[in-house]
Amino acid sequence: MLRERIITALIMVALFLAALFLLSPFGFSLVMGLVVVYAAWEWSDLSGLSQPLLRLGYVVAVAGLLLAAALYLGFSANAKPLSDQGHSLLVATAPWWAVALLWVQGYPSSAILWGSRTVRAVMGMLVLIPTWVAAVLLIHGDNGSWMILLVVAIVALADIGAYFSGRRFGRHSLASSVSPKKTLEGLLGGVLANVALVVILGLWLQLPVRQWALFGCVVMVTTLVSVLGDLLESMVKRHRGIKDSGNILPGHGGVLDRIDSLTAALPVFALIFFSSGLQF
Numbered sequence: 480m481l482r483e484r485i486i487t488a489l490i491m492v493a494l495f496l497a498a499l500f501l502l503s504p505f506g507f508s509l510v511m512g513l514v515v516v517y518a519a520w521e522w523s524d525l526s527g528l529s530q531p532l533l534r535l536g537y538v539v540a541v542a543g544l545l546l547a548a549a550l551y552l553g554f555s556a557n558a559k560p561l562s563d564q565g566h567s568l569l570v571a572t573a574p575w576w577a578v579a580l581l582w583v584q585g586y587p588s589s590a591i592l593w594g595s596r597t598v599r600a601v602m603g604m605l606v607l608i609p610t611w612v613a614a615v616l617l618i619h620g621d622n623g624s625w626m627i628l629l630v631v632a633i634v635a636l637a638d639i640g641a642y643f644s645g646r647r648f649g650r651h652s653l654a655s656s657v658s659p660k661k662t663l664e665g666l667l668g669g670v671l672a673n674v675a676l677v678v679i680l681g682l683w684l685q686l687p688v689r690q691w692a693l694f695g696c697v698v699m700v701t702t703l704v705s706v707l708g709d710l711l712e713s714m715v716k717r718h719r720g721i722k723d724s725g726n727i728l729p730g731h732g733g734v735l736d737r738i739d740s741l742t743a744a745l746p747v748f749a750l751i752f753f754s755s756g757l758q759f
Contacts, residue, residue: 486729486730488730491728491737498510499618499627499628500624503556504618504623505556507624507627508554508614508615508618511610511611511614511618512611515607516542516545517734518735518738519538519541519607520537520725521725521734522537522607523537523538524719524725525599525603525715525716525719525735526596526600526602527599527719537600537603541603541607541608544604544608545608545611548568548611548612549615551568552564552568552615559619560615560616562616562753565612565615565616566750566753568609568612569612569613569746569749569750572605572746573747575605576704576707579707579711582711583657583707583711584654586654586656586714586717587718590718594718599715602711602715606708606711606743607742609745609746610738612746612749613745613746613748613750614745617748617749621758621759625759626752630744630745630748631741633673633676633701633702633744633748634701634705634744636669636672636673636675636676637669637670637672637706639669640668640669640670640671640672640673641669641706642668643668644665644667644668644669645661645662645664648662648668649662649665650662653666653710654710658710658713658717661709666703666706669702669706670699670702673702674695676698677694677698677699680694684759690758693755693757696751697748697751697752697755697757700748700751704744706740708739708741708743709740711743712724712736712739712742713739
């Protein structure tokens with residue numbers, strides 16, 4: 480099982496890096512669109528849509544919203560997306576994560592508000608569409624590939640730090656009703672791992688003190704919200720009574736199981752990054 484998990488992880492990393500650094504921004508955006516559309520298939524099951532036609536209908540609806548977002552952004556192979564429109568979409572959808580936090584904190588009682596198939600289906604759209612919008616804006620920006628990689632690194636370090644710190648020091652549950660294995664000590668470990676990232680990159684890039692502090696704030700908020708993305712999917716899976724969102728990735732489960740943290744981290748990072756004027 481461990482060998483299978485490692486092999487799958489290495490293949491995923493290789494494919495991701497190839498798409499990120501070898502494809503054009505337009506090509507990478509299309510690949511991200513395909514990932515989001517497939518993730519919609521998995522979310523349709525989390526929503527409780529069991530019939531194939533209903534699940535397919537949900538995927539078509541998400542694809543239609545992606546197309547609408549692309550048109551609103553002026554997305555094409557020959558022009559950068561309109562940053563103001565993209566920013567407005569991220570601003571409009573950002574409050575969703577405050578609602579998600581309240582629902583995660585209030586689970587299982589909060590399920591009375593979001594437990595219906597319809598609400599869970601809408602939740603999926605609020606999770607997936609902004610993820611694609613954020614990826615498009617970042618990849619088309621300055622040093623776009625490195626910005627995407629930075630967000631992935633933040634999420635990875637948060638996971639790694641949480642795993643080792645939680646395993647060694649974990650005593651106090653973070654959200655016992657949603658994910659019993661996650662602890663406050665693990666969260667602190669993930670935060671400290673990203674503090675190290677901020678220090679190293681700040682020294683390497685020779686950031687002025689103000690930019691360094693701003694960068695640290697962006698990374699810390701992204702770290703914390705990435706945990707929320709993970710907990711949100713865990714909550715919906717627990718309510719649905721399933722362990723994984725799918726089985727397409729041997730040893731890892733489904734696509735959503737691998738990008739759940741990113742679905743929160745990418746939109747929030749992009750929104751704060753472009754709003755703050757932070758530059759490297």
